[in-house]
Amino acid sequence: MGNRLYSQSLNLFFSLCAIIGIFTLSPVILSAQELPKIIAPKPIDAAPSINNENMPTNNDVTFTGMPTIKNIIVNGVKRIENETVLSYLSFKDGDIFNPININKSLKTLFSSGLFADVTIHRNGDNVIIKVVENPIINRIVFEKNEKIKDKILAGEVQLRPRVVYTRTKVQNDVKRILDIYRRSGRFAVNVDPKVIQLDQNRVDLVFEINEGPKTGITKISFVGNRYFSDSALRTEIFTKESRWYRFFSSADSYDPDKLTFDRELLRRFYLQNGFADFRVTSAVAELSENKEGFYITFTIDEGGRYKFGDYKVTSKIRDIDATEFLNDIKIEKNEWYNADIVDDSINSLSDAIGNKGYAFINIRPDIDRDNKNKIININFTINEGQRTYVERIDINGNIRTIDKVIRREFKLVEGDAFNSNKLNLSKKRIKDLGFFKSVEITNLPDSTPDSTIIQTDIEEKSTGELSFGAGYSTQDGVLGSIGMRELNFLGKGQKLSVKFNLGSSISDFDVSFTEPYFMDRELSAGFDLFHTVRDNQDSSSYDSRRAGAGIRLGYEISKYWRQQLRYKFSNDTVEKIKSNASIYIKAQEGEANSSVIGHTLTYDRRNSSVKPTDGYIFQFSNDFAGVGGDVNYLKTALNAVNYYQIADGYVLSTGIELGNIISTDNSDIRIFDRYFLGGSNLRGFKRAGVGPRDIKTDDALGGRNYASSSIELSFPLGLPNEFGLSGAIFTDIGVLTNVEESGANIIDTGSIRASIGFGFNWSSPFGPIRMNFTQAILKEKHDDTETFRFNFGTRF
Secondary structure, three states, X not given: OHHHHHHHHHHHHHHHHHHHHHHHHOOXXXXXXXXXXXXXXXXXXXXXXXXXXXXXXXXXXXXXXXXXXXXXXXXXOOOOOHHHHHHOOOOOOOOEOOHHHHHHXXXXXXXXXXXXXXXXXXXXXXXXXXXXXXXXXXXXXXXXXXXXXXXXXXXXXXXXXXXXXXHHHHHHHHHHHHHHHHHOOOOOOEEEEEEEEEOOOEEEEEEEEEOOOOOEEEEEEEEOOOXXXXXXXXXXXXXXXXXXXXXXXXXXXXXXXXXXXXXXXHHHHHHHOOOOOOEEEEEEEEEOOOOXXXXXXXXXXXXXXXXXXXXXXXXXXXXXXXXHHHHHOOOXXXXXXXXXXXHHHHHHHHHHXXXXXXXXXXXXXXXXXXXXXXXXXXXXXXEEOOOOEEEEEEEEOOOOOOHHHHHOOOOOOOOOEOOHHHHHHHHHHHHHOOOEEEEEEXXXXXXXXXXXXXXXXXXXXXXXXXXXXXXXXXOOEEEEEEEEEEEEEOOOOEEEEEEEEEEOOEEEEEEEEEEOOHHHOOEEEEEEEEEEEEEOHHXXXXXXXXXXXXXEEEEEOOOOEEEEEEEEEEEEEEEOOOOOOOHHHHOOOEEEEEEEEEEEEEEEOOOOOOOOOOEEEEEEEEEEEOOOOOOOEEEEEEEEEEEEEEEOOEEEEEEEEEEEEEEOOOOOOOOOOOEOEOEOOEOOEOOOOEOOEEOOOOEEOOEOEEEEEEEEEXXXXXOOHHHOEEEEEEEEEEEEEOOOXXXXXXXXXXXXXXXXXXXXXXXXXXXEEEEEEEEEEXXXXXXXXXXXEEEEEEEO
16 A cells, blocks of 8 residues: 555656646747848758757657647748748647747758748747748849859759749858869869848849869879870860960869760770770879869779781571671671771671671670780671661750651651661761751660660751952952851751852852752752853953753662752853953853752762761762753763871872863853863862963863863871861872864963872861962963962861
8 A cells, every 4th residue: 555655746746847847948049040141051060959868758748747739839930821821830729838849840940941030939829920931032143253154153053033932042152163164174163142222122132253264284294104105095085284375165063974084085095906905994183282283093904915816707596508698797807996997897797797688686705805915806707687667766965957848858767667777777877968067866775675766866956157258469469258158947858048159250250059858859949040250361262151040859769879950051151351351252252051860879988078088089070051942062071089087187088070062062161061161170270270271362262172180198187186186188180181172372281290298187166177288390481370268167
């Protein structure tokens, strides 16, 4: 009995202590600092909370004897409704006053981002909630930013005018601004956010930016390289060390994505040079203490260097004879191993087998390394591939160019059997449009195993061109031209050009338009309008005038063959003949109408129509005048150019041109329609500088037959790639003969002329620039020569 009484007394004592302790904790008052007039926001680590270190955390705990909440009173709201505040609470009218719920509600109100300060306390049976609303942003200002404009920064930050200000959002936007500057190579940047208090609980948010100097690349080092020097490897990667001449390049700024790309470039380089086991162990970028430069170190493991050994083709498909395709292998035994050659061989095999009608094949190169002799033997195994069909084609990145322009270049459409060769051909056709900086095409798995999605990622480039040309010769002086050309007019792939040439000897205006897919078919159609006035007084003692129009229609015969049909009508005038001109020139005076139909047949095997480095192109054309008009002739021309890459950056091109014109009604061939040689088609000689001539008056008469040939080697100059400079050496050979007239005053030796020269190509920020210095080495006394010519252009 005594023990029971003692126990009850003890329980009553502890209950009273608990009640007294709880009342001691109430009212709970938590406060935050008021917003100063001008502050520099700091991140909020955590919302204020009740000190509940020893308090139960179970919301189900029952607090007996605690008062019941009668009213909840909200003070301090201006923009926000009372109901909004109440919606964040974990208690309501009629609930027992529970410190745990009070603490939870306090945290929830702070985390809403609506309030700068919140206090909750009990006053009798009432709970008083006092809030200070976060201000509204009136405007956002960027100060002291010069390298990156306000528009770019405003597009990155998430805060906007008329949005609730919070310190956390400000700090997040500061981080975003820092990231923008670091991507542009400025790691010393500092961003100081400031808040200016306005009336009506509004603030101006100011980001004060100290951009600092550009953080360049101080040093790029390589560890583990034995076969190639550091300087050789630096030329293979995109990232470059900072130098004074790289003011037009961003390659000397640090970017983690660039570093990842550099790892891949190194891997490709070594795999192209026999190092089949090469790997990049690490790529580390360390920022200097003054934050002005990075030290980048690539640690690599070259492994052994291998040569090609034996190779063979094995077929797992019963109807395919593997030996039939051995000639499609591009490998040469005992040459250094090259992963690109292996890939080319796979593509060549796939193309050859695909032409046999096998759409679903898989060619796997089984590589056998002979580590002792450093030989790689390869077995190309032909397996039956999974039957896969194209589910859809997705195109990303085209902002200006409409999808239709890209889709029509695909050799695959939705529903076709997937073919990697057609996919590669499609990629080449899209690149050859000349509209895009980069084209990446990948096939992705679809929801079903027998279908695939072709994803096309492109990056557009400027397709408009404003070009200027200039030349100089000792007789003609300065020549100039200006032209505007748009290769992707209105994003429809149409071509529009307007050219105007003006110089001491020519005035030329030309408008040309081409629709590459006329009536949504693989027919290119276009028209030309032209008006040309040429001063030939120095070379032939007359002026010529030609005005007219033409139409064109082109189509593809096969994969490599293409033909163009055309019609042209013009009015041609020979005028302003000098009184002392050749009698043969005077006989040409007057005007005549030409009505000409023609065609050009083209066979193109170049690897690129934009900047070829391999392959060749052949063209054959005929023009027939006599379908109406005043003149009758048949003109035939042939030209061919072959490109061969001797080594990386070294491209040898050889070309030949032949031309012949005959009368179809035994009349004279007008000087308008004859061939002239010199200038662009025979460097080292001015236009009409060689060929038949009246030696008494020194007038060029032109010829009915001509031939010319050119050999040119373009090569790098060993300068940094950022300079965009390359060199060229060349030689031109030509002959022009067979003039219509005959007489004692006419000289027509039919001798070969030749010249040699060198030139420079500069891919400048203002456009491509070409300078040629040429010396005629085979010439006649009456020929007109020139030693220097240049032209330049700029893109917009």
